[in-house]
Amino acid sequence: MKRAKSAELFEEAKTLFPGGVNSPVRAFKSVSGPPLFIKKGNGCIITDEDDNDFIDFCCSWGPLILGHNNDRIRESITETIAHGTSFGTPTKLGNKIGRLIIENHRYLDKIRFVSSGTEAVMSAIRLARGYTGRDKVVKFEGCYHGHVDSLLVKAGSGLATFGVSTSAGIPKSLIEDTYVLGLNDLAGLEALLEEKSHEISCIIIEPIPANNGLLIQDNNFLAWVRQLCDRFDVLLIFDEVISGFRVGFEGAAGYYHIQPDIITFGKIIGGGMPVGAYGGNHEIMSHIAPDGDVYQAGTLSANPVAISAGIAAIEQLLEDGFYEKLEKKTNYFLDQIRTHISDHDLPVRIQSIGSIFWFAFAKDRIATSNEIDADSMQYFRAMHHELLQRGVYLGPSGYEVGFVSAAHDHKHLDIAAGHINEVLSQIF
Numbered sequence: 001m002k003r004a005k006s007a008e009l010f011e012e013a014k015t016l017f018p019g020g021v022n023s024p025v026r027a028f029k030s031v032s033g034p035p036l037f038i039k040k041g042n043g044c045i046i047t048d049e050d051d052n053d054f055i056d057f058c059c060s061w062g063p064l065i066l067g068h069n070n071d072r073i074r075e076s077i078t079e080t081i082a083h084g085t086s087f088g089t090p091t092k093l094g095n096k097i098g099r100l101i102i103e104n105h106r107y108l109d110k111i112r113f114v115s116s117g118t119e120a121v122m123s124a125i126r127l128a129r130g131y132t133g134r135d136k137v138v139k140f141e142g143c144y145h146g147h148v149d150s151l152l153v154k155a156g157s158g159l160a161t162f163g164v165s166t167s168a169g170i171p172k173s174l175i176e177d178t179y180v181l182g183l184n185d186l187a188g189l190e191a192l193l194e195e196k197s198h199e200i201s202c203i204i205i206e207p208i209p210a211n212n213g214l215l216i217q218d219n220n221f222l223a224w225v226r227q228l229c230d231r232f233d234v235l236l237i238f239d240e241v242i243s244g245f246r247v248g249f250e251g252a253a254g255y256y257h258i259q260p261d262i263i264t265f266g267k268i269i270g271g272g273m274p275v276g277a278y279g280g281n282h283e284i285m286s287h288i289a290p291d292g293d294v295y296q297a298g299t300l301s302a303n304p305v306a307i308s309a310g311i312a313a314i315e316q317l318l319e320d321g322f323y324e325k326l327e328k329k330t331n332y333f334l335d336q337i338r339t340h341i342s343d344h345d346l347p348v349r350i351q352s353i354g355s356i357f358w359f360a361f362a363k364d365r366i367a368t369s370n371e372i373d374a375d376s377m378q379y380f381r382a383m384h385h386e387l388l389q390r391g392v393y394l395g396p397s398g399y400e401v402g403f404v405s406a407a408h409d410h411k412h413l414d415i416a417a418g419h420i421n422e423v424l425s426q427i428f
């Protein structure tokens, strides 16, 4: 397979952007070779600048639940853009997407649109702090919440002490506002709240942690977190930037039947355009400016072109049986690989929920980040390389999950499963 043009463009990009990219994981640092420069996508196929086709399971890291170049999304964007791109005023399209979401999502009364998942989380944290009048935040190891300063923190040593930042440039005072606990650590969470709840504004969690492997939690744990939040009067934020509209229209809240106080969105909500949002009940949301005193604003928030893509996506997600069909298709695909794995007793397992999947190079279920063996990433690196040669594209890191979209058909899923099985057998 020729990748000369991608290699050449990457050399140029390195002179223009730090590491040649505008978001770090795109740089292929944890796999081999230069990143692919993609020039187009259609359905489940992406095409690079060297004219190689790939069956895509990265799907722009999650937004493209309808696949690439979805007809209705494209038409909606072109129709809107013919009348201008941005007005900095309310628009009828804004009302339309707000109504579509709120009327079909039992866990939300009101929503505020922003332009990315990070912005949604950052704003939700501010709202929780403004609402409770407390500064501290609790997060869980292995959950990613965008590049929000106070959340770029991982556990330090010792129990429920302050964490350490995962990036330079994070003020020490902000690190000290964040408590980091292990997923599923019920006792640790209860002890922390007993001691410190008077300082804690909120607990934020990815209810379906999908940014550090796919660390599916037990319903019991999530229900217990909800109960603790009630008991100690602390807000619960579900960061559903990845799980929202993915495991069902109501995301993880609907999947687990748990009412969070604030939910954050991104990715799918914009139909492939830059959109984020956060929402909650009327009372909590009334604290946001101009109704309340928690300030949050955006020049391009609810941009009509971006929102028109979101509307076209959401209307398709609301069609009867959309999620059932997608999940069935995902299982059709994964079952072929799971059968191969068990027939040959390979040291791999596929963890999946809805249309999200993750290859864990381990025998037993992995549900916390410290159960992931960093050395096992060598197998992912080999797998990624071999699959690229065969025209199958996975996100370029073994900690990233894969997605099946509505545009993946049985034919391409069969081809991809065949290649994956062959590569797994070759590696082990």
Ligand SMILES: *Cc1c(COP(=O)(O)O)cnc(C)c1O
Residues within 6 Å of the ligand: 116, 117, 118, 119, 121, 144, 145, 146, 147, 206, 211, 239, 240, 241, 242, 243, 266, 267, 276
């Ligand atoms: C992707 C993601 C974010 C960040 O969203 P961006 O749009 O990349 O800023 C935050 N939280 C979760 C759970 C995510 O998956």
